[in-house]
Each structure stands twice: as structure tokens, then as C-alpha cells.
Amino acid sequence: MAYEIILLTTMAIMVLFALSLNVITGFCGQVSLGHAAFYGIGAYTGAMLTKAGWPLLAALLPAAGLAGLIGFLVGLMSLRVRHDFLAITTMGIAFLFVGFVRKQEWLGGEIGISGIPAFAFGRVGLLVVAVVCTGLFAAVTIYLKRSWMGFGFDSISDDEDTARILGIDVPRFKLWAFVIGTAGAGVAGALYAHHVRYIGPDSFGFVESVTVLAMVIIGGIGSIWAVALAAAVLSALPLWFQFVDDYKLLIYGLLVFAVMRFSPNGIAGALQSLKRRAR
């Protein structure tokens, strides 16, 4: 049982993480190659607070808040740089975060933070919290997608300049997308820190940012269900591939490549074309 609980918790946290990026990249069309930084900010905030005696549930809020605040600042940058320039700027933010943490003694420096307290209600309790948080966030994004704000996001994602001409307040929507997305990542990070109970600068590097972006793209940009499915499957894959241990990253890389090469619109696109063919 213990193994399944750990696997399910991992999957729930990754789904939350991927859905949070989906708001920024999927809905609003702003590519982020540095989303792991916000996951990391949440993880470090959560870990520092619970080590200082806070209960985990109370620490989730500041974790979301701090990640969202930094996300707001990066959102301001997205008003200045666009497209590939923005992607690389966000990547730069992620390296700044990791480089900063690495040199801070009070954040554990290179060694990281170990001995993060376990959740008071045990592993099952943590799983429940992760699933509830993920479910809530999914509900929020479903609501967002149907709301006026979702419409604004859509128009920016399609054609920012036209949206601006039509009188849509582009900066406001972009900032909202960044704040919501990064706050979600902050919660996911705080949960992750208490799931593995050790974090270090290397837990939030470029690979993690790329992995979560791959989940969003492989799912099919913007589609909530497909992104959740892709995140769940991709986060479990390395564990399922244990039997080919030595080759597991090779297979993972080739798989990511193959999905993009043969189904560029991701899982959502593949399902749609299957449906069309069935008719």
C-alpha cells in the first residue's frame, strides 16, 4: 500500500504543478521555461515554516503568496519581452533562483534542507491534502476558462496585438495569469517538500522546468483534462520503467520526442482526430 500512496501523491502534486503552468502557457500563451523556480519558492517557504513549527496546512498559504508575489514580478517582465525572449527570460529567473539559493547558508546552501517534518496526519493525510488541492485548483481553472477572464486569456494567446486593439486590458490579464499560475506552483512545491522531506537547489533546476512544460505540451496546450492526464502518466513513467533501469531516461526522452513528432497537438489533438475518424 505504501508504494501506491507515494506514487499517487507524486502524481497528484505533478498534476497540480502542470495545471498551474497550464494557466500561464496554455490559457494565456506565455511560454515559461522556468516554472520550477516557483515550485522551488513554494517548497523552500513551506519547509522553512514547518521547520519553525508551523502546521503544513497553515504554511501552504504563505508558500502560495510568496510564489505568487515573485510571479507577479515576472509577469511585469512579460509585459516587456515576448515569445522566445520571454521563454529565455523565465529560464533566466529559474537559474537566478537556483544560483541564489545555492549561496545562502540560511537556506541550506548546496546541501539543501533535510529533516523536513512529516505531515501530522501521515502519508495518507498528505495524499488527501494533495488530491484536494489539485482538485480545487482544477476546479478554479475550469471556472477560469469559462469566465470573462478565460476569454481574455484566449484572445491574448491567439493574437496579443489584436486583443489590445479590441480594448482588452492585456497587461492586467497577463499579470493575473502569472499570479494564479505561480501561486498554484507554490502550493505544489510546499506539498512536494513535505512529500520527499528533503529539498536542495538541484531539485528545482532546468530539467524540472522543462519536464513540466513537456507535460503541458504533450497533454495538448490549454486542455485541462489532457494536461492532467499527461502529467499523471509522465510523472509515473520513470517509476514504471524501473525494470529497464539503465535505459529509463533514454526511453523517456525518445517518448517525448516521438509524441511531438507524430502527434504535434498532444494527447488532446490525438483524441480529437481519433474521434473525427470514428465518425
Add this chain to the structure above:
Amino acid sequence: MLALDLLLQGIVQGAIYALIALGLTLIYGLLRILHVAHAALFTLGGYIGVIVTNQTGSLAFALVVSMVLVGVLGILIYRVAYKPLLGKSPLVALIASIGLFIAFEEGFRIVFGSYGLSFEDPPLRTQVDLGGGLLISHSRLLIVGMAVVILSILAWLSTRTRTGIAWKATVTDPQIASSFGINIERVRYLNFFIGSALAAAAGVMVVLLTNLVEPTMGAVASYKALAIIVLGGLGSVRGTLVAALAIGIVESFGTVYIGHILDRDALAFAFLVVALMVRPQGLFKAD
């Protein structure tokens, strides 16, 4: 003297960055693809360089073999991976490229082992005095020299030969270029060949400096080269060169003076973020 020494280090590092990033710029300029797997070709170039040198004893021969083989592989990657994705969102090609990069890195680990390879008899280890006690090893001199020679050849090719002019025309407007009888497909093949060969050359140079080629050698190249081409203005060759040198020099000074606050990568990216906030389109406009 320290300042001069640091400047020299920065220039050597910048020259290597320039060689890696140039191929990436050429490819971006032509196809608008952020080609992350380029860094894997850089690593492969290093491996071939070490293996051939150890077998034949000739570094020059190894360099040529490495550039040609990797160049051909670059063409293959374009043909198999990117060509079918050209009409799609650039994100798709980016993720495909990242997948390919991960697979390559793992492939190197499985084929060549995880501990890396070294030269049996490291070439060009002796040092020269540049005057005033400023020492530089022959390998560093060779790196800067090679970068200058290769870049000059490239500049000459692109402005003085028919092929180069065809290439520039294709970058500017593929449709009009093709209506003037330019074979666009051939230009793209050539582009991937030259870009990948440059990455291979850079790979051999880095191994000359460190005397070690490991499967993960391309990791730094993969993201830092992206930062350099973006800082240079995406698709601008001149911009890429300036950005490569600037980042090399910022890193070598920064690690000494503010290295206790930020690590090397973070320094480069702090510079990048600040520069982009001031000039959102990069240092130079695309050619």
C-alpha cells in the same frame, strides 16, 4: 594584472560560447526553431575528437573528422526531426528537441560510459608568456585563433559567395528567394551542416581545455547558448558574437567579485535579464 588575466579568461570562454551559439543562431534565423539538441552535437563532437586523437595521434585530423561526422548528423536531425514539424507551433519543435537532447545524453552514457573519456596524451599543454607575466596555454591560444579563423571564413562565405548570398536571401524571405530559383532545401541542409560542425569544433576545444568529455557536458551549453542567442537578438550573427563575449567576460569577472552571492550560471542570467529589460529585442536587430 588580475583584471587582465580575468579578461583573457573571459575572452577564451566567450570564444567557445560563440562557436556553440553560432550554429544555434544560424538555425534559428532560418527556421525559427530553438534547437536544444544542438548541445548534444557539441558533446558528440568532443567524444569523436578524443577517440580519434587517441587512435591516430593527430588532433587536426580528429577535428576534421569530428566536424564532418557531426555535420552530417545535424543534417539527419533536420531531415528526421524538424522538417515534418516546420508548419507547427515552435513550441512543438522545442519540446521535441528537448526530448531528443535527453535521449542523446543517455545514449552517450550508455555507449561511452558515465565516467567520461580523456586524451591519453593531452596535446598543447605548454604555456606561452604574452609579456609582463601574463601566461596563456597553447590550447587557449588555439581556441581563440580557431574561433577567429572560423568566423572570418563564415563572414567571407556569407557576403562574397553565391551560396552565402542564397543563404541570406532565404533567411530574409524564403518565398521570394525560392521564386528566384534558390533551392531552399539545399540551403537548410547546408545550414545544419555548418552549424553542427561548429558545435563539434567547440566540443573538441572544450575537451582540450578540460581534458575530459562526459555525457552531461552539453547541459551547460544547452541553456547558456540559448541565453546568448536571445541576448544577441535571435538570428543576428553579429549580436551572437558580442553576446557570447559579453557573457564570457561577465562570468569571469563576476565569479571573482560577486561569486559569494550568485553562482556562475546565475550571474550570466542576471546579466541577461537586466539586458533584456533595457533592450527587449536583444542587443542587435536580427540580420
